[in-house]
Amino acid sequence: MRISVLSLHTSPVAQPGQGDAGGMNVYVDQSVRALAAAGHRVDVFTADPGGLDGTGAGAGTTLEITESITLHHLPVGAATKDELADAIDELAELLTVHPDFRAADLIWTHYWISAEAALRARDIAADFDTDSGSGPADALGPGRAVRAPIAVSMHTIGAVKNRDSETSHERPQRLDAEGRIAAQADLLVAATPAERRDLVTELHADPDSVVVARPGVDHALYAPDAxxxxxxxxxxxxxxxxxxxxxxxxxxxxxxxxxxxxxxxxxxxxxxxxxxxxxxxxxxxxxxxxxxxxxxxxxxxxxxxxxxxxxxxxxxxxxxxxxxxxxxxxxxxxxxxxxxxxxxxxxxxxxxxxxxxxxxxxxxxxxxxxxxxxxxxxxxxxxxxxxxxxxxxxxxxxxxxxxxxxxxxxxxxxxxFDWARTVAAVLDAVPDISGASSRKSDALGA
Incomplete structure (x- = not known):
């Protein structure tokens, strides 16, 4: 299967512990490797504005991580995560015309920025593919991404961060978007039963659309020693x-x-x-x-x-x-x-x-x-x-x-905690590809 993984606000090869890089970067890197080990072809898309990945790869470049994993850096001029959030329409358009994104059988997004960009891109692609007029999709032909299910790992939920920290620091844009994402995504991936409850109670997600897939640990590396x-x-x-x-x-x-x-x-x-x-x-x-x-x-x-x-x-x-x-x-x-x-x-x-x-x-x-x-x-x-x-x-x-x-x-x-079990739980829960586009995200462009 061909899988597109979106980690737009931070690159999976960035050093965790600084800027916007943390546990999510490890999650994306390790889950992508587990997908490749299971025989899938993976295209990872980022637009990391932090410049922390240490690879020297800039916007518009690609990096072959392994024979089965390619990292694509989308050319967006955002310098911060907030600026990237304001460029979601641009991100969606770039994804729409990217042949590797359009070839996906499954789209797995991480964090709300990636999820909203993917949902908008799927709607744009669907409109172009069914339109008799000209559009960016004409030169590429119909893409599988029009039908591909979209799985979403939130990693953090704005409303939950505000609740747990007793603050109101999260942007209203994020809070609004996450509610729409919960309603439109084909699959929501929760790390724990507690996160599943939050998706249902805070974002009013359909319980049947949420799967619990506990993250893993690289046990070959993390093991006791003297x-x-x-x-x-x-x-x-x-x-x-x-x-x-x-x-x-x-x-x-x-x-x-x-x-x-x-x-x-x-x-x-x-x-x-x-x-x-x-x-x-x-x-x-x-x-x-x-x-x-x-x-x-x-x-x-x-x-x-x-x-x-x-x-x-x-x-x-x-x-x-x-x-x-x-x-x-x-x-x-x-x-x-x-x-x-x-x-x-x-x-x-x-x-x-x-x-x-x-x-x-x-x-x-x-x-x-x-x-x-x-x-x-x-x-x-x-x-x-x-x-x-x-x-x-x-x-x-x-x-x-x-x-x-x-x-x-x-x-x-x-x-x-095992990464192979993490990705297996997600793939086993993915909706059938033929019905994946039924939850059209018409509100996302508002």
């Missing part, structure tokens, strides 16, 4: 207590909670704090961060406060994001992973860490309870009070036996 060896490779002392945070530094990810918890630990247990190092492995992200990511910069109120908090806490060290082959050593070297997200559809970092033998202290939100079973493979915290997080950190650092037991159970629990 902590001492990993610490030696990373330059950590054998007697240090290492608390690890991995990901973009932004309010929704709760970076401030991690820093404040370590400061609280210093207040309550100075002796333990004196040998504890908090490693923040990631870069600034979100409002006010320039394209290209980078270290934390005081370019928004949140980042200014976060920068000051980091500067005032001597145990905290910020390190840039690293490739997965190095990231696994951080998981193996650390004592505890901290995942204080305010909203999280899944939490791929927690799953990777678990597979590597690192237990997590995580927020009891979204998909994280799917990964962290409280008291068995890690600890869950029901709020973002730094006092409660410091208590959990102190408990695990002072109880080596408990930490070891949690680590073993975490490895066992992570075995359920």
């Amino acid at each position: 902590q001492a060896d990993a610490r030696e490779r990373l330059g950590f002392a054998a007697n240090e207590a290492i608390i690890l945070y991995v990901g973009r530094m932004q309010f929704i990810k709760g970076t401030d909670v991690a820093v404040d918890a370590l400061a609280e630990l210093r207040e309550r247990n100075p002796h333990l704090a004196s040998r504890t190092r908090g490693i923040l492995l990631g870069a600034a992200s979100g409002a006010g961060v320039e394209a290209g990511g980078g270290a934390v910069r005081p370019s928004s109120a949140y980042l200014r406060e976060l920068t000051a908090a980091i500067g005032n806490e001597p145990s905290v060290e910020v390190r840039p994001p690293v490739p997965s082959r190095i990231l696994v050593d951080y998981y193996r070297a650390a004592d505890v992973l901290i995942v204080p997200s305010r909203s999280e559809s899944f939490g791929l970092v927690a799953a990777e860490a678990a597979a590597s033998g690192l237990p997590a202290i995580a927020s009891a939100v979204g998909g994280l309870p799917e990964i962290v079973e409280h008291g068995h493979s890690g600890l869950l915290i029901a709020d973002h009070n730094p006092h409660h997080w410091a208590t959990a950190i102190e408990t695990l650092l002072e109880d080596t036996q408990l930490r070891t037991e949690l680590a073993g159970h975490a490895v066992d629990r992570a075995e359920r």
Whole structure:
């Protein structure tokens, strides 16, 4: 089967942990490879405005990732994700005339920008293919993409982010679009039963159109190994207590909670704090961060406060994001992973860490309870009070036996996450191609 995968706002080959690159990039990269391993031909489309993929490939270029996977970079002049969201009509037109997109038997989109662009492109192609007049499709001939089912992985839902963070930061454009997408897509892919509930309750999706396909972990890479060896490779002392945070530094990810918890630990247990190092492995992200990511910069109120908090806490060290082959050593070297997200559809970092033998202290939100079973493979915290997080950190650092037991159970629990099963669940749920275009997205062009 020929499959078009859309990851328009961020390239799957970009380094996770900076700009708009995160767990979704890993998801797209690994699921695409699983599709190729299953014998499918995959065309990946991006219009990443961040320039973070490190390939040197620019707009309008293609990159052969493997013999079965091609990355196409659409030539759109957007410099930010918001600008890209305002260029959805242009993205749809570019997709409509792209022969590899039109050849697709299935279109799998990631994030709302990609989903809306694909739905608009299918409608444009359908109109051109049935129109007796001239149009971009005339030179290409009828395309299978006119009939191809569109599967959508939201990854995050704007209404859920606002709900969980008790804010109204998400753009009305996004909130409106996601409701339309839920009504028009042929298949909605949820990472967990919790996300499925959110799609149905928050976006009023038809329950029959939603499939749960848990994300996977690359178990060939993320596996336990000697902590001492990993610490030696990373330059950590054998007697240090290492608390690890991995990901973009932004309010929704709760970076401030991690820093404040370590400061609280210093207040309550100075002796333990004196040998504890908090490693923040990631870069600034979100409002006010320039394209290209980078270290934390005081370019928004949140980042200014976060920068000051980091500067005032001597145990905290910020390190840039690293490739997965190095990231696994951080998981193996650390004592505890901290995942204080305010909203999280899944939490791929927690799953990777678990597979590597690192237990997590995580927020009891979204998909994280799917990964962290409280008291068995890690600890869950029901709020973002730094006092409660410091208590959990102190408990695990002072109880080596408990930490070891949690680590073993975490490895066992992570075995359920497998990319081959992820893509199989999606493909098995795809509607029959003959009826896929019945949910025409006539409202999307409004």
